[in-house]
Amino acid sequence: MVILETHVASAWVDYNGHMxxxxxxxxxxxxxxxxxxRIGLDAGGRERLHYTIYTLExxxxxxRAAYEGQPLKVALTLLDRDVKRLHxxxxxxxxxxxxxxxxxxxxMGIDTQVGRPAPFPTAIEASIAALPQANTDAWPELAGxxxxIRR
Incomplete structure:
Protein backbone atom coordinates (compact mmCIF):
# COMPACT_ATOMS: atom_id res chain seq x y z
CA MET A 1 0.00 0.00 0.00
CA VAL A 2 1.55 3.30 -1.08
CA ILE A 3 1.25 5.71 1.83
CA LEU A 4 3.29 8.67 0.51
CA GLU A 5 4.42 10.13 -2.80
CA THR A 6 6.96 12.95 -2.98
CA HIS A 7 10.21 13.86 -4.75
CA VAL A 8 13.81 14.56 -3.78
CA ALA A 9 13.96 18.25 -2.86
CA SER A 10 17.08 20.18 -3.87
CA ALA A 11 17.73 20.97 -0.18
CA TRP A 12 18.03 17.23 0.49
CA VAL A 13 20.99 16.76 -1.89
CA ASP A 14 24.44 16.65 -0.30
CA TYR A 15 28.04 17.20 -1.43
CA ASN A 16 28.05 13.75 -3.06
CA GLY A 17 25.32 14.82 -5.47
CA HIS A 18 22.60 12.56 -4.09
CA MET A 19 20.05 12.55 -1.29
CA ARG A 38 -4.73 7.56 7.09
CA ILE A 39 -5.84 6.05 10.40
CA GLY A 40 -7.56 9.20 11.67
CA LEU A 41 -4.77 10.87 13.62
CA ASP A 42 -4.51 13.96 11.45
CA ALA A 43 -4.36 17.32 13.26
CA GLY A 44 -8.10 17.26 14.02
CA GLY A 45 -8.05 13.65 15.19
CA ARG A 46 -5.05 14.23 17.46
CA GLU A 47 -6.76 17.24 19.04
CA ARG A 48 -10.18 15.60 19.38
CA LEU A 49 -8.88 12.28 20.74
CA HIS A 50 -5.95 13.69 22.75
CA TYR A 51 -3.87 10.99 21.16
CA THR A 52 -0.77 10.76 18.98
CA ILE A 53 1.95 8.34 17.91
CA TYR A 54 5.64 8.45 18.87
CA THR A 55 8.45 6.58 17.14
CA LEU A 56 10.28 4.32 19.61
CA GLU A 57 12.81 2.68 17.31
CA ARG A 64 20.39 2.84 -3.74
CA ALA A 65 21.06 6.55 -4.15
CA ALA A 66 18.28 9.02 -4.93
CA TYR A 67 18.86 12.22 -6.92
CA GLU A 68 17.43 15.72 -7.04
CA GLY A 69 13.91 15.87 -8.42
CA GLN A 70 13.54 12.10 -8.51
CA PRO A 71 10.00 10.91 -7.72
CA LEU A 72 9.68 8.84 -4.56
CA LYS A 73 6.95 6.66 -3.15
CA VAL A 74 6.75 4.92 0.20
CA ALA A 75 4.86 1.66 0.67
CA LEU A 76 3.66 0.42 4.06
CA THR A 77 3.31 -3.08 5.47
CA LEU A 78 2.09 -3.66 9.00
CA LEU A 79 4.25 -6.40 10.52
CA ASP A 80 2.58 -6.64 13.90
CA ARG A 81 0.44 -4.70 16.36
CA ASP A 82 -1.00 -4.79 19.82
CA VAL A 83 -3.36 -2.47 21.70
CA LYS A 84 -0.90 0.45 21.70
CA ARG A 85 2.01 -0.38 19.37
CA LEU A 86 2.55 -0.76 15.65
CA HIS A 87 5.50 -2.60 14.12
CA MET A 108 3.73 3.76 20.24
CA GLY A 109 0.31 5.28 20.83
CA ILE A 110 0.37 8.11 23.37
CA ASP A 111 -2.39 9.75 25.40
CA THR A 112 -1.39 13.41 25.08
CA GLN A 113 -3.31 14.50 28.19
CA VAL A 114 -1.07 12.43 30.45
CA GLY A 115 1.95 12.00 28.15
CA ARG A 116 1.96 8.23 28.57
CA PRO A 117 1.41 5.19 26.34
CA ALA A 118 -2.25 4.21 25.99
CA PRO A 119 -4.37 1.83 23.91
CA PHE A 120 -5.51 3.05 20.51
CA PRO A 121 -8.92 4.74 20.56
CA THR A 122 -11.66 2.50 19.15
CA ALA A 123 -12.01 4.39 15.83
CA ILE A 124 -8.23 4.34 15.32
CA GLU A 125 -8.04 0.63 16.11
CA ALA A 126 -10.65 -0.05 13.42
CA SER A 127 -8.59 1.91 10.86
CA ILE A 128 -5.43 0.05 11.84
CA ALA A 129 -7.21 -3.27 11.34
CA ALA A 130 -7.83 -2.27 7.70
CA LEU A 131 -4.11 -1.76 6.94
CA PRO A 132 -2.27 -4.38 4.88
CA GLN A 133 -0.66 -6.80 7.31
CA ALA A 134 2.07 -9.30 6.52
CA ASN A 135 1.61 -12.88 7.63
CA THR A 136 4.13 -13.78 10.33
CA ASP A 137 5.70 -16.35 8.00
CA ALA A 138 5.79 -13.97 5.01
CA TRP A 139 7.49 -10.77 6.20
CA PRO A 140 9.36 -8.69 3.63
CA GLU A 141 12.86 -10.05 3.08
CA LEU A 142 14.58 -7.03 4.66
CA ALA A 143 12.39 -6.95 7.80
CA GLY A 144 13.78 -8.14 11.10
CA ILE A 149 29.51 -7.56 10.99
CA ARG A 150 28.87 -10.93 9.39
CA ARG A 151 31.70 -13.37 9.95
Missing part, protein backbone atom coordinates in the same frame (compact mmCIF):
# COMPACT_ATOMS: atom_id res chain seq x y z
CA UNK A 20 21.76 12.84 2.09
CA UNK A 21 21.32 9.86 4.40
CA UNK A 22 19.47 11.96 6.99
CA UNK A 23 16.88 12.89 4.36
CA UNK A 24 15.88 9.25 3.95
CA UNK A 25 14.88 9.41 7.62
CA UNK A 26 12.90 12.59 6.83
CA UNK A 27 10.97 10.79 4.07
CA UNK A 28 10.16 7.89 6.40
CA UNK A 29 9.06 10.39 9.07
CA UNK A 30 6.73 11.95 6.50
CA UNK A 31 5.43 8.43 5.83
CA UNK A 32 4.61 8.04 9.54
CA UNK A 33 2.70 11.34 9.32
CA UNK A 34 0.84 10.01 6.27
CA UNK A 35 0.04 6.80 8.17
CA UNK A 36 -1.31 8.85 11.07
CA UNK A 37 -3.51 10.82 8.67
CA UNK A 58 13.78 2.75 13.67
CA UNK A 59 16.12 0.70 11.50
CA UNK A 60 17.07 2.24 8.17
CA UNK A 61 18.60 0.20 5.39
CA UNK A 62 20.01 2.08 2.38
CA UNK A 63 19.92 0.24 -0.95
CA UNK A 88 5.68 -1.21 10.60
CA UNK A 89 7.86 -1.72 7.55
CA UNK A 90 8.27 1.02 4.95
CA UNK A 91 9.84 0.59 1.51
CA UNK A 92 11.06 3.65 -0.39
CA UNK A 93 10.91 3.29 -4.16
CA UNK A 94 12.34 5.48 -6.89
CA UNK A 95 11.89 5.47 -10.62
CA UNK A 96 10.98 2.15 -12.22
CA UNK A 97 10.08 0.91 -8.73
CA UNK A 98 13.73 0.45 -7.74
CA UNK A 99 14.01 -0.11 -3.99
CA UNK A 100 16.02 2.78 -2.53
CA UNK A 101 15.71 2.13 1.21
CA UNK A 102 13.67 0.47 3.91
CA UNK A 103 12.71 1.56 7.40
CA UNK A 104 11.43 -0.81 10.04
CA UNK A 105 9.85 1.05 12.96
CA UNK A 106 8.18 0.50 16.30
CA UNK A 107 5.50 3.11 16.92
CA UNK A 145 17.40 -7.51 10.21
CA UNK A 146 20.04 -6.93 12.85
CA UNK A 147 23.07 -4.67 12.57
CA UNK A 148 26.40 -6.47 12.80
Missing amino acids: NDAEYARVFSLAVDALMD THLCYR VFFELFGEEDHLLATSEQML RAVG
